[in-house]
Amino acid sequence: MSPEPWMPEDGGREAKRHAPATLRNRDAIAATLAEWLPPTGRVLEVASGSGEHIVHFAAAFPALDWQPSDPDPDALVSIAAWSAEAGLANVAPPLRLDAATSGWPVARADALLCINMVHISPWSATLGLLAGAARILPSGAPLILYGPYVEPGVPTAPSNIAFDASLRARNPEWGLRDLDAVKAAARDAGLAFAAWQAMPANNLMLLFRRS
Numbered sequence: 001m002s003p004e005p006w007m008p009e010d011g012g013r014e015a016k017r018h019a020p021a022t023l024r025n026r027d028a029i030a031a032t033l034a035e036w037l038p039p040t041g042r043v044l045e046v047a048s049g050s051g052e053h054i055v056h057f058a059a060a061f062p063a064l065d066w067q068p069s070d071p072d073p074d075a076l077v078s079i080a081a082w083s084a085e086a087g088l089a090n091v092a093p094p095l096r097l098d099a100a101t102s103g104w105p106v107a108r109a110d111a112l113l114c115i116n117m118v119h120i121s122p123w124s125a126t127l128g129l130l131a132g133a134a135r136i137l138p139s140g141a142p143l144i145l146y147g148p149y150v151e152p153g154v155p156t157a158p159s160n161i162a163f164d165a166s167l168r169a170r171n172p173e174w175g176l177r178d179l180d181a182v183k184a185a186a187r188d189a190g191l192a193f194a195a196w197q198a199m200p201a202n203n204l205m206l207l208f209r210r211s
Contacts, residue, residue, distance in 0.1 A: 017050040017078040026056045041110025047117035051079030055086040069097035100128040115146040122173035130189040137210040145206040149179040157202040
């Protein structure tokens with residue numbers, strides 16, 4: 001039986017959770033990661049959610065060591081379950097990490113990946129993510145973000161407008177972020193915007209590098 005679909009803050013303690021978008025976007029994300037990730041080293045994923053993405057990427061990039069994390073104890077259970085099923089030696093046990101705080105349980109990483117968190121979390125989590133990336137990444141190392149954004153001067157897709165409304169109805173602190181605001185906050189944290197890639201379903205991948 002397939003695990004039940006979920007979103008952050010959904011209840012239940014099913015061992016393996018399922019985020020439906022994962023199957024639709026993981027290969028497109030992996031194609032861009034192949035260009036942006038270092039060839040070796042440790043990749044910290046912040047807000048790993050169900051854990052489905054990280055096991056897929058760990059299989060696709062076996063020369064990299066993958067560290068999943070999430071602030072939600074139920075998500076940590078799901079990450080561990082997907083990881084155990086995959087049986088991959090390059091996926092570490094998941095860590096409890098709240099991006100909004102400064103007390104991260106990781107002192108260093110060679111890359112940082114964050115998928116679909118910026119719009120499904122308070123703005124403080126994004127600011128904490130950027131500060132944490134600046135703190136643990138060496139100079140030149142990548143911070144990679146994926147998700148939908150509001151691009152100044154670019155009409156927002158009707159599907160993203162509806163998605164933003166549904167997120168804000170679920171939690172007033174959630175919602176699609178203005179791309180320029182994210183870039184400015186990253187710059188203030190010591191991260192230089194390096195590249196972007198248009199993705200399916202009106203999403204973007206953003207590349208920042210530690211100054």
